[in-house]
Amino acid sequence: MNLAVIGFGNAGGKIADRLLAFERETGRSLSAFAMAVNAAAIDLEKLEEIPEAKRLLIGQTHEQVKGRGAGADPELGAEVTRQDLNEIERALDGVPLHAVDGFLVVAGLGGGTGSGGAPVLAERLRETYEEPVYGLGVMPGSAEGGRASLNAARSLQSFTNATDNLMLFDNDAWRSTDDSIEGGYQRTNQELARRFVTLLAAGEIDGSQVSESAMDSSDIRRTLSTGGVSTIAYSEATVERETRKSQGLLGRLSTNGHDEQESENSDLPMKIHGLVRKAVQSRLTCPADVSSAERALIVISGPPREFSQKGIQRARQWLEQETQSVEVLAGDDPRQDADHLSACVLLSNVTDVPRVDQLQEQAVGAQDSIDDQAATREDEIDELITDDQNRLDPV
Ligand SMILES: Nc1nc2c(ncn2[C@@H]2O[C@H](COP(=O)(O)OP(=O)(O)OP(=O)(O)O)[C@@H](O)[C@H]2O)c(=O)[nH]1
Missing domain, CATH: 3.40.50.1440 (Tubulin/FtsZ, GTPase domain)
Structure with a gap:
């Protein structure tokens, strides 16, 4: 986009x-x-x-x-x-x-x-x-x-x-x-x-070959067209140098410094699914109840050899269940030279956002004390500048 x-x-x-x-x-x-x-x-x-x-x-x-x-x-x-x-x-x-x-x-x-x-x-x-x-x-x-x-x-x-x-x-x-x-x-x-x-920026090509399931800006626009407020989930895993060089061979993915040795071809669907789950269960840009989202969109970004359509579909189905929404789009965003694989999830029109409730509560309290202070301020100034028995006259 x-x-x-x-x-x-x-x-x-x-x-x-x-x-x-x-x-x-x-x-x-x-x-x-x-x-x-x-x-x-x-x-x-x-x-x-x-x-x-x-x-x-x-x-x-x-x-x-x-x-x-x-x-x-x-x-x-x-x-x-x-x-x-x-x-x-x-x-x-x-x-x-x-x-x-x-x-x-x-x-x-x-x-x-x-x-x-x-x-x-x-x-x-x-x-x-x-x-x-x-x-x-x-x-x-x-x-x-x-x-x-x-x-x-x-x-x-x-x-x-x-x-x-x-x-x-x-x-x-x-x-x-x-x-x-x-x-x-x-x-x-x-x-x-x-x-x-x-x-x-998913879908804006950087010279990498575009895949058939590549995300494009119309998918993002559609997901955002709900109105309301949205939040974003994100998770990434480093793609180790050997994996980047040796396409199709045994690869190593490192997540948070913990390396796992896995067979690339058989485990990629699980890795992608795991990355999406981890994103949604991690800190969102604004914490919200995921199940309250109206629509969602998953973008898997990184070197195309790390993609798995099966994994993306599984992640999409899982998110459909989590959000109880039929409107979950998923696609990839090939970045040939990226040194990591990432999952980014847009949760659009979330309606259960506790932080907003908390903010409003704090705001109502602030509004009340501003009103109270305004109502008594004149009297307080008067009391301060006037002597106890009000015997002095202003000049
Ligand atoms: N994430 C983030 N939040 C910031 C940053 N700077 C300020 N904020 C937040 O933005 C709010 C608004 O601050 P500013 O952007 O400085 O205010 P302003 O819109 O320029 O308005 P005035 O300074 O009142 O003219 C603050 O209350 C902070 O919560 C920043 O660099 N990053």
Whole structure:
């Protein structure tokens, strides 16, 4: 699939940047166009892959923003985006519409610019273009507090409504206690890029011979056409050097450092099936109950000699049972020079997502305490600046 990728806000820009880097590192092709939009000049300067000409600063003339961001206020993020929509649209004139299958708007949901602005842009894109508009929304960690949860829970509603499908990544599920904030983001952005690029770039050939059961962009589009929110599962196994060189002979697959010596021809179906099971049972980009998915899609990616149609079919049948859905597509994505075999599973329109419930709970609590504080703040200020018996007059 080829997409026009727009990173909105700080997290959105950094993640779009990482998607491009991952494409370059793995020789995959996902973004036919990439751009970053932000209300903070300093964030745009830090990007490495998105060319300067494709970085757009919005809200420069807005008196509360002036190039310094939306200060975690999504209303302000939405307002400056609406104000500068024409300028954003002019920048999008560069999108090669003949070569893209859709748009992907990427944003962190816990701040102001991305949280408020990304849904506004997505809505406009849907009004203007016929191509589908997908979102990639990053949910804040619960430790970020009530304000971030409130922003995210509200943005989740508008972003889901404004897109054909909102794919989620949950920072809470991917946070590690050993990480510094920025170091943690670098690590999680890499994991995020691995999953999204492997899945969405499937079918975009890199010179490898295309197989009959190759995944193509229409399969991905169909799976994403459910609306709602989606999550992605991923698992990989290293293909050892001997296996890569000696096609058809005894091969060694190493998973998580544990080598298994197996007969390649007879065991490949089991390996592929095992890889898909392991993916679905591992950490998803946003944890969800797999059985609540409306549709699913499996992409097996790696050197074609490691593929097994029997294995892919078995994995598909297994996932059909797990999701209780008849809409499970499966295919391969040949990457001749890859040093690993991977299984990527898209679970589309998942409706049982405990993290969303938790986020909403935290958001409602935050909204209540903001309202309570607002109601008593005037009295508290008054009490502070007035003496006990109210004997003093103001100057
Ligand atoms: N996964 C990931 N999440 C990030 C990263 N940076 C920020 N976030 C998340 O994104 C949320 C929004 O933060 P930003 O993107 O900095 O905010 P913004 O959209 O630029 O909005 P303002 O700074 O308020 O103008 C945060 O609450 C974090 O949860 C990142 O590099 N990776």
